[in-house]
Amino acid sequence: MSTSINASAQLDNVSVVKKANIYFDGKCISHNVIFPDGTKKSVGVIFASNLRFNTGAPEIMEIVSGLCKVRLADASEWQSIGAGQQFSVPGNSYFDIETVETVNYVCHFG
Template sequence: MSTQLDNVSVVKKSNIYFDGKCISHNVILADGTKKSVGVIFPSSLRFNTGAPEIMEIVGGLCKVRLADATEWNSYGAGTQFSIPGNSYFDIETVETVDYVCHFG
């Protein structure tokens, strides 16, 4: 996994979710692909998805339970997980998590 995103436009206004527990910025690549780059502070949250997503964990540690799953899986720096569209996932961040969300 690359350590940076090159040749992007950044939306200056931040996205703030869950009373500041998750903060991200949207980035748009030269080909029009949209991604979100952000942090999730230690918390337990549920995210709903519209489009399919791949969550790339850049730093930190978290546990994730996908919709309709009973098992929690751990993810740390250098790992990723996929979520189908029109679904959700529960995430527990053990420590602050840096992530890139790849849409579509």
């Protein structure tokens, strides 16, 4: 489910939507970034919590810092995911996440 990544520490040449996306009573806050080719990602933080995210499009969740446990819709087991790892979620699905420590992430859509 998870894979290690070698990701850059920053996203270059993007536009940032100034208004924050605030979910789950402030437990998850993100900003949308838009690339010159029109692709969109969100960059955010999830504070200590247990949450369920529903997906419309397929997503790749890149964990930049922190530690969490993740369970995909079709899985019975939780998997630990930490900084430098990512996991993929199909479209029209969901995943459960339990943050063990505050998690900074980049969500890649599509």
